Amino acid sequence: xxxxxxxxxxxxxxxxxxxxxxxxxxxxxxxxxxxxxxxxxxxxxxxxxxxxxxxxxxxxxxxxxxxxxxxxxxxxxxxxxxxxxxxxxxxxxxxxxxxxxxxxxxxxxxxxxxxxxxxxxxxxxxxxxxxxxxxxxxxxxxxxxxxxxxxxxxxxxxxxxxxxxxxxxxxxxxxxxxxxxxxxxxxxxxxxxxxxxxxxxxxxxxxxxxxxxxxxxxxxxxxxxxxxxxxxxxxxxxxxxxxxxxxxxxxxxxxxxxxx
Numbered sequence: 693x694x695x696x697x698x699x700x701x702x703x704x705x706x707x708x709x710x711x712x713x714x715x716x717x718x719x720x721x722x723x724x725x726x727x728x729x730x731x732x733x734x735x736x737x738x739x740x741x742x743x744x745x746x747x748x749x750x751x752x753x754x755x756x757x758x759x760x761x762x763x764x765x766x767x768x769x770x771x772x773x774x775x776x777x778x779x780x781x782x783x784x785x786x787x788x789x790x791x792x793x794x795x796x797x798x799x800x801x802x803x804x805x806x807x808x809x810x811x812x813x814x815x816x817x818x819x820x821x822x823x824x825x826x827x828x829x830x831x832x833x834x835x836x837x838x839x840x841x842x843x844x845x846x847x848x849x850x851x852x853x854x855x856x857x858x859x860x861x862x863x864x865x866x867x868x869x870x871x872x873x874x875x876x877x878x879x880x881x882x883x884x885x886x887x888x889x890x891x892x893x894x895x896x897x898x899x900x901x902x903x904x905x906x907x908x909x910x911x912x913x914x915x916x917x918x919x920x921x922x923x924x925x926x927x928x929x930x931x932x933x934x935x936x937x938x939x940x941x942x943x944x945x946x947x948x949x950x951x952x
Contacts, residue, residue, distance in 0.1 A: 714762055717743040718751045720774050721934035724945065725785065725905060725927040728915070731947055734925050735783035735818060736939050738771040745936040764789045765799070769806040772817070776810035780939045785818040785848065797839060804843075818846040818869065834865035841868070848905075853893070866900050871927075874908025881913035887921070894921055915948050 722736040742750045755763050768786055775784045807814050819840050821833065837847045848869035849861065853876050872890065880886040890906075897904045906918045909928030918926060930948060932940050 714759060714766055716751070716754045718767075718770070719743050719745070719937060720771055721745070721936040722775075722778075722780075722939045723927060723934040724782070724932050724940040725907075725925055726931055726945060727924050728919060728926055728948070729924045731942065733782040733940065733942055733945075735785045736775070736780060737785040737820070737927065738767075738775070738787070739934050740767060740787075741936060760789060761799075765802045768803045772803070772806040772812050773810050774937070775939070776812045778937075778939050780812075782939070783816045783818055783846065784812065785820050787820045787850065800840065800843060814844045815846075818848050820848040820850045820871070831864055834861060837865050837867060850907075853889070862896075862900070866902055869903050869905055870897055871905045871907045874928075877906050877908045877914055877918070877928075878910070879914070881911070881917040887917065890918070890921055890923075894923065912948050916951075919950070 719741050721739045721741050723739060724733050725735040725737060726732070727734050740748050740751050768788070771784060771786045803817075804814065806812075807817065819837075821837065841847050846869065847867040848871060849867050850871045851873040852870045853873045870893070872893065876886055876889060880890065894904055896902075903925065904923055905925040905927060906923050907927040909915050909918065909926045909930050911930060915926065915930055930946065932945050
């Protein structure tokens with residue numbers, strides 16, 4: 693969980709302007725988000741890893757109050773660079789730290805420059821913010837997301853239903869995508885309460901024009917239950933685990949059977 697640092701905006705921006713390098717390295721694994729109806733790739737989520745594929749916590753443990761701004765910026769650039777090098781044809785979903793942004797119109801510059809430098813279209817970039825991250829100011833987050841949407845990026849709320857923003861954020865801003873928290877997905881086929889909650893969120897998203905993604909799908913019964921509720925976009929180990937330094941293709945995925 694990240695919280696807004698006590699550093700001043702000028703100090704944070706100065707570090708980015710000076711191009712200060714991080715004193716640790718990182719890389720990416722990519723996990724596909726698929727359309728189970730059309731059987732096509734919708735996107736790949738960029739998941740941070742150590743330089744040799746070490747788990748994400750080994751990298752995130754090195755993020756401090758002093759370097760989180762540079763880390764957030766470096767993550768965006770490296771995700772775009774790697775996706776372009778892999779000739780990724782799907783959308784690219786990048787997690788960002790809303791509490792590591794002071795002025796969205798300035799903090800987005802390195803992303804725009806990277807997209808231009810590596811030839812990756814901005815309309816294929818999704819910015820995900822983790823709903824479970826404690827946000828000091830929900831209206832500020834809505835402002836950040838609104839600016840990203842204005843520029844041409846797609847926006848998403850990750851882990852919806854797990855944390856702090858929730859319905860209050862949706863009242864101020866409607867993202868392009870919502871990713872249901874995996875705790876709601878786990879065992880949904882045998883849980884009436886989870887099914888009722890997901891039905892409610894699905895109906896709400898349909899009315900607001902938001903596309904829903906179910907993440908953390910691990911079993912065939914979970915997949916069938918979600919498909920029965922009309923959810924077309926899914927992500928999880930059932931289909932493909934994160935691929936270190938690689939992206940999936942439609943013909944390599946484990947497409948599930950559409951019946952029991």
